[in-house]
Amino acid sequence: MSASTDARLRLVFALLTGVTLLSWWLGTRDGGEAFSPSVAITVSVLLIAAIKVRVIVWEFMELRHAPATLRRFADALLVLLMTLLLGLHAWGLHAAG
Amino acid sequence: MSRAPRDGGLAARLREQWRQNPKLELWLAWWTMVVFYQIFGIVFVLMTRVMPPPKPWWEPERVAQWFADTHDGLVWGFGIIFLISFMAPACNALIGYSMRRMSVSPVFAYSYIAIYSVSAFPGMLLAALLLCAGALRPDRDPQIISWLYDAAFMTFVGTMGLFLVGTAVWMVAILLDKNRVFPLWFGYLNICNLLTEVVVAPAWIFKAGPFAWNGVITFWIDTLVFAVYTAVFIALLRRMTVRDDLREGPLPETPQLATTASLRF
Amino acid sequence: MHVTSNDVPLSRLREWAGERAAARSDAEAGTLLHAADAAPSPAASRQPLPQAGEAKASGSLPSNAIPGRIDIWIFVAIEVVIFSSYFVAYMLHRVWEPALYLESQQQLSQHFGAANTVILLVSSWLMAGAVQAAREGRHAAAQRQVWATMAFGGLFIASKLVEWSSKIGDGYTLTTNGFFTFYYFLTGIHVVHVLMGFGFLAVAIHQMHSPARRSMPAIEACGIYWHMVDFLWVIIFALLYVMR
Numbered sequence: 001m002s003a004s005t006d007a008r009l010r011l012v013f014a015l016l017t018g019v020t021l022l023s024w025w026l027g028t029r030d031g032g033e034a035f036s037p038s039v040a041i042t043v044s045v046l047l048i049a050a051i052k053v054r055v056i057v058w059e060f061m062e063l064r065h066a067p068a069t070l071r072r073f074a075d076a077l078l079v080l081l082m083t084l085l086l087g088l089h090a091w092g093l094h095a096a097g
Numbered sequence: 098m099s100r101a102p103r104d105g106g107l108a109a110r111l112r113e114q115w116r117q118n119p120k121l122e123l124w125l126a127w128w129t130m131v132v133f134y135q136i137f138g139i140v141f142v143l144m145t146r147v148m149p150p151p152k153p154w155w156e157p158e159r160v161a162q163w164f165a166d167t168h169d170g171l172v173w174g175f176g177i178i179f180l181i182s183f184m185a186p187a188c189n190a191l192i193g194y195s196m197r198r199m200s201v202s203p204v205f206a207y208s209y210i211a212i213y214s215v216s217a218f219p220g221m222l223l224a225a226l227l228l229c230a231g232a233l234r235p236d237r238d239p240q241i242i243s244w245l246y247d248a249a250f251m252t253f254v255g256t257m258g259l260f261l262v263g264t265a266v267w268m269v270a271i272l273l274d275k276n277r278v279f280p281l282w283f284g285y286l287n288i289c290n291l292l293t294e295v296v297v298a299p300a301w302i303f304k305a306g307p308f309a310w311n312g313v314i315t316f317w318i319d320t321l322v323f324a325v326y327t328a329v330f331i332a333l334l335r336r337m338t339v340r341d342d343l344r345e346g347p348l349p350e351t352p353q354l355a356t357t358a359s360l361r362f
Numbered sequence: 363m364h365v366t367s368n369d370v371p372l373s374r375l376r377e378w379a380g381e382r383a384a385a386r387s388d389a390e391a392g393t394l395l396h397a398a399d400a401a402p403s404p405a406a407s408r409q410p411l412p413q414a415g416e417a418k419a420s421g422s423l424p425s426n427a428i429p430g431r432i433d434i435w436i437f438v439a440i441e442v443v444i445f446s447s448y449f450v451a452y453m454l455h456r457v458w459e460p461a462l463y464l465e466s467q468q469q470l471s472q473h474f475g476a477a478n479t480v481i482l483l484v485s486s487w488l489m490a491g492a493v494q495a496a497r498e499g500r501h502a503a504a505q506r507q508v509w510a511t512m513a514f515g516g517l518f519i520a521s522k523l524v525e526w527s528s529k530i531g532d533g534y535t536l537t538t539n540g541f542f543t544f545y546y547f548l549t550g551i552h553v554v555h556v557l558m559g560f561g562f563l564a565v566a567i568h569q570m571h572s573p574a575r576r577s578m579p580a581i582e583a584c585g586i587y588w589h590m591v592d593f594l595w596v597i598i599f600a601l602l603y604v605m606r
Contacts (some may be wrong), residue, residue: 002494002498003496006491006494009398009487009490009491009494010430010487011486012372012487012490013483013487016483017480017483019444020476020480020483020599021476021601021606023476023600024472024473024476024604026604026606027472027475027603028472028473034411035464035465035467035468035606036464037460037464037606038606041604041605041606042605042606044598045604045605046605047602048600049596049597049599049600052592052593052596053394053596056486056589056592056593056596057589057593058551059490060486060487060489060490060585060589060592061429061585061586061589062429062493062582063429063591064424065423065424065426065427065428065429066426066427066428066429066435067426067428070404070428070432072436073439075437077439077442077443077446080446081442081446081449081597084446084450084453085450085453085601088450088453088454088457089453089605091457092456092457092458092460095457096460161441170582188396280433280434281431281433281434282432282433282434282437284433285433285434285437286436286437286440288437288558289437289440289441289444292441292551292554292555292558295551295554296547296551299536299543299547302536302537303537303543306455306540306543307451307455307543308543308547313451314447314448314451315546318444318447318448318451322444
């Protein structure tokens with residue numbers, strides 16, 4: 001039984017749950033009353049999601065052991081998706097004036 | 098072309114292949130499949146203008162107008178499809194063969210062939226019949242013409258259950274196979290195709306937006322995945338035929354040159 | 363599943379007996395889900411079996427090794443591209459009708475969304491532990507953890523059903539508006555992935571169950587599929603429930 005791997009997985013899980021609760025708090029802070037558009041909430045929530053995805057892929061899926069090419073490809077894919085989503089959101093704000 | 102010329106030119110080489118190539122039937126099936134998908138693409142995209150599909154929200158008069166505009170393309174295009182629909186079973190036969198070459202039970206091959214034989218109907222023939230009926234009876238009430246139009250495109254885009262199950266059968270066979278007929282990633286690619294087949298169902302409900310029968314999710318993404326999947330399996334079936342030693346047990350990784358006089362020019 | 367023992371004609375079995383040594387020099391003959399080798403890659407030479415001393419001692423993968431096989435990663439990459447196209451389509455429609463999406467989003471339960479995320483995170487954690495346990499040769503513990511993973515997957519689906527029926531009860535259905543269409547579509551296709559994940563988890567248990575199988579790459583591949591379902595939900599949670 002390897003205590004170090006176990007401890008590492010436990011730490012990863014605690015971190016993931018922690019940031020989930022952070023986004024939950026961000027989303028419910030105003031008690032579910034009259035939602036208003038918020039760049040701060042959107043950007044931070046999407047970045048939190050990106051960090052969570054990165055941690056799940058690196059730790060749970062163990063991609064951190066994989067060759068550099070594969071790791072770089074995974075990062076590029078995640079950055080591309082987040083750029084598209086945030087870019088569309090920014091473009092929407094811009095178009096709305 | 099680049100290979101050293103043999104005696105007798107093209108005709109003689111073809112004759113030699115026909116008499117001696119032990120994989121003649123496999124190569125015939127493979128080429129039939131390639132030709133079928135080429136003609137299918139030309140007819141459905143260029144001649145009949147069924148892919149990408151016209152608008153689901155059109156009024157009956159506009160639909161009747163569409164039938165008048167594409168009359169010749171529909172009649173001639175689907176005429177060709179009815180003529181060559183015998184080619185689709187060749188494709189199913191080769192895929193069925195791929196499963197017989199695996200270490201799995203023959204049940205997989207037989208269910209796949211049965212399922213895909215039936216699926217030619219909702220996937221292609223039903224739409225062709227309904228649209229031909231609309232094109233050849235222009236004097237009917239536009240309401241009736243419009244019904245044919247709805248029925249044709251709903252079945253063409255929205256009925257994927259058979260394809261889904263067929264794809265699942267092939268997927269399980271590939272993942273269980275010990276003869277390494279296909280690489281493992283192709284087994285997983287079947288899951289991708291299968292899951293995009295699930296998402297076409299909303300085409301029955303929505304008349305506009307991303308989930309209508311011409312929508313970005315129900316038509317475009319689904320068709321793109323299917324096109325990639327089809328191109329990949331055509332390439333892999335070719336590779337399988339090249340590698341095949343016509344025996345049982347694991348498929349050799351490299352072609353057996355003695356038995357692999359392939360029909361390539 | 364027991365192809366070797368039940369379904370294959372004797373003649374073919376005899377042929378195998380001769381060819382087996384040449385065909386599969388590693389100890390993986392007769393295992394499930396990885397019968398076909400990937401195209402030659404740096405990882406193909408790596409075969410981290412549970413018996414391997416190094417892997418057993420450290421309980422983790424050697425560096426520069428691909429967990430599972432490259433094949434499952436090709437699958438994950440394609441799935442990510444397909445889901446990304448759904449996410450971009452959602453974002454585009456949201457940009458076109460910001461007020462409608464914002465107002466409809468308010469009808470969703472943030473608590474349900476967050477609870478769903480935590481449920482899936484727990485299941486992923488359990489599955490990661492199961493893969494570790496299998497690598498260290500603790501197969502009974504590994505199987506228990508996969509069963510627990512399944513239980514949390516079931517809990518996720520149950521909570522999704524409760525959430526959907528409460529939305530439908532409130533009068534929000536697939537056709538209410540664009541936001542709710544995307545809501546039911548994205549959560550629905552994700553649940554289909556969870557259901558398929560049960561198949562992968564069952565294969566993992568099947569692999570761990572008998573010493574004759576126990577292929578680490580196959581078990582890792584099952585884990586990777588399950589974690590993919592988890593991280594897809596993380597993005598769906600951010601897009602549907604929380605962003606403004």
